Amino acid sequence: MSIISVNLPRTQPAIPIVDKLHQWVITVDHKRLGLMYIFYALSFLVFGGIEATIMRIQLIRPHNDFVSPQVFNQMFTMHGTTMIFFAAMPLVFGFANYLVPLMIGARDMAFPRLNAFSFWLTALGGILLYFSVIGGYGLYGAGNAPDVGWFAYAPLTARTFSPGHSTDFWTLSLLVSGFGSIGTAINIIATVLCMRCPGMTLGRMPLLVWLNLTMAGLVILAVSPLTAAQIMLLVDRYLGGHFFDTQAGGSAVVWMHFFWVFGHPEVYVLVIPAFAFVSEIIPVFSRKAIFGYPVMVAATVAIGFISVSVWAHHMFTVGMTSFGNTFFVLSTMAIAVPTGIKIFNWLATMWGGKIHFRAPMLFCLAFLFQFLTAGLTGIMLSSAPFNWQLSNSYFVVAHFHYVIVGAILFALFGAFYYWFPKASGRMYSERLAKLHFWLFIIGFHLTFDFMHVPGILGMPRRIYTYEPGRGWDAWNLIVTIGVLFQAAGILAFVGNLLWSYFQGKTAGSDPWDAWTLEWSTHSPPPEYNFETVPVVKSRRPLWDIKHPEDPDWKYE
Amino acid sequence: MYCLIAAEAAIFVILIVAYLFYIGKSLSGPTPAILHVPVLFTVCLLSSSLTIHAAVKALSRGNDRAFGFWLLVTIVLGAIFLVGTAFEWRHLIHDEGLTIQTNLFGTTYYTLVGLHAFHVTVGLLALAAVSIFGFFGRVGKADAPRVDVLSLYWHFVDVVWVVVFTVVYGIGR
Secondary structure, three states: HHHHHHHHOOOOOOOOHHHOOOOHOOOOOHHHHHHHHHHHHHHHEEEHHHHHHHHHHHHHOOOOOOHHHHHHHHHOOOHHHHHHHHHHHHHHHHHHHHHHHHHHOOOOOHHHHHHHHHHOOOOEEEEHHHHHHHOOOOOHHHOOOOOOOOOOOOOOOOOOOOOOOOHHHHHHHHHHHHHHHHHHHHHHHHHHHHHHOOOOOOOHHHHHHHOOOOHHHHHHHHHHHHHHHHHHHHHHHHHHHOOOOHHHHHHHHHHHHHHHHHHHHHHHHHHHHHHHHHHHHHHHOOOOOOOOOHHHHHHHHHHHHHHHHOOOHOHHHOOOOHHHHHHHHHHHHHHHHHHHHHHHHHHHHHOOOOOOOOOHHHHHHHHHHHHHHHHHHHHHHHHHHHHHHHHHHHHHHHHHHHHHHHHHEEEEHHHHHHHHHHHHHEEOOHHHHHHHHHHHHHHHHHHHHHHHHHHHHHOOOOOOOOOOOOOOHHHHHHHHHHHHHHHHHHHHHHHHHHHHHHHHHHHOOOOOOOOOOOHOOOOOOOOOOOOOOOOOOOHHHHHHHHHHOHHHOOOO | HHHHHHHHHHHHHHHHHHHOOOOOOOOOOOOOOHOOOOHHHHHHHHHHHHHHHHHHHHHHOOOOOHHHHHHHHHHHHHHHHHHHHHHHHHHHHHOOOOOOOOOHHHHHHHHHHHHHHHHHHHHHHHHHHHHHHOOOOOOOOHHHHHHHHHHHHHHHHHHEEEEEEHHHHHHOO
């Protein structure tokens, strides 16, 4: 089958659209599944963005009544859940699916059918979440979306306080997509450990592969507790159990612990792939090999280990023992050490390099600055007394959006532009990409820099409106104006992708003069990835081919 | 399979932590003192680990008859364990009046033991599938690594029972 389509790629008669779609639905090819993850995630990114915009319009001035308090609650719940589980995670998995087999010279993932199964589970999860809008009250006929917040603290999720089925849709969608995530994580680990091409030792894998391996390990450790917690919540809601029922001796704090045991490693599940993109893009656009490869790997694994022991820094205000507080303060601060090592290594990679300021590199530079700032506010929040003052304020909202938008989303945009020529075979428009970059960075800083201030002035998160005259008005106005710039940037991004896909210049197999294996095959890669199984002798196999007089393996 | 086991282990760890945390926190109703230790059924389940090991050994040596025999013994032992759990639950529900809704002990007990029993059931179905294939002569020496992966899962289910048993019938009582 594959051989036929390979030999006659252009002369085949046009396939009817239904057949084409059918081939996408039944595919087990890692590249197609990766692209499907990415398209799926992009559409949810737009949904989540619309929800965020609705919230910001509501908060643009005091006593605004753009939406009702009930709708506002649904908006922040849906925004958080959508962005974390159905935009960020599938984006990360999509890139991992597409790139990991290409980078290690494999033909496909280790378990292609499990891969397809995981994707469709994740897709079903997202559809379940949004089905709640029409199915929330079931037979009552009134639509409703989950409104319990993205971390759904008990006892608000109990039957008594969340009647109807909206919360059930929330918990079921996370349960289902959680199984999908675990399947993908198992697949990535098996692929990396068993499918590497000859010569690709663990020490020669591209950093992206190492970081995705760490990410997959974290998914297994982090998502499973969430699955267990959702099972308990379902037992409580459907079978009348008492896990989180405080009136029968149950404990609401146990839910918090179980949720954050998942919740904090989840941040690293998302940010480690962002590190991975940056670790591939910065060397190529600085024309230098990555600085301190072994230390980068060690720092990543260290981040992975430490990140499973920091969860209760989300719970300082709950009231723990002083020993508990001290432990979580120290472990949280300890994460800054390996993270700092990584930032210095990226800077050292650029140091003395010949830097090309193309769109992927611009996004990575912004990533460096914004991730550093986000880390600094993170250290502020990690100290318990400071946290008691600012917990649940807009300062916290600004902090974690700095991480998720300023670091993760920026790195993802960089990755989009960097690998777009590989996936589509065409170059993107550099001019539109730079427009996207500048619009988005202006919007981002307008929104999230100024969001810190009302937080310090005492504005709590999740309020649907506020009184005038507290010094919050102007700040909220600026924050909302920033959203317009970000939305315009996203329009430029989507427009660029669409225009370039149909009209862009042909890219060739290696437009960036890069060094990892995915650039050695065609753009877009054929179904079988590589014509011959690649053999690798160093960390930069394409450098060795292009510079046979001065290969890397002499120095490693 | 090791990764799946790691993920499953994390799920069980969370439920076991919940069980341990909620020991003695029930406000009313029966306490763990009403539990009887299911010695016989535990012996059955644990010895099934040995029999499935013998089955994989026999298969990798190409001894199909011994493989079929040990596989059937494994299934029977696992089924006896499930029947034992069923009788235990019947006793608890009918004679002691303990259901999942009664109190915290009931909630945690039925969830933890039930999740384990669910895993035993899944394992039994997989073993039954293998034995049906084996009955039609479709399982040969070349499939030994695959059956070995399944036996890993079965060992994991047994190890989880050792922990659950210790927690529920040892520490918990």
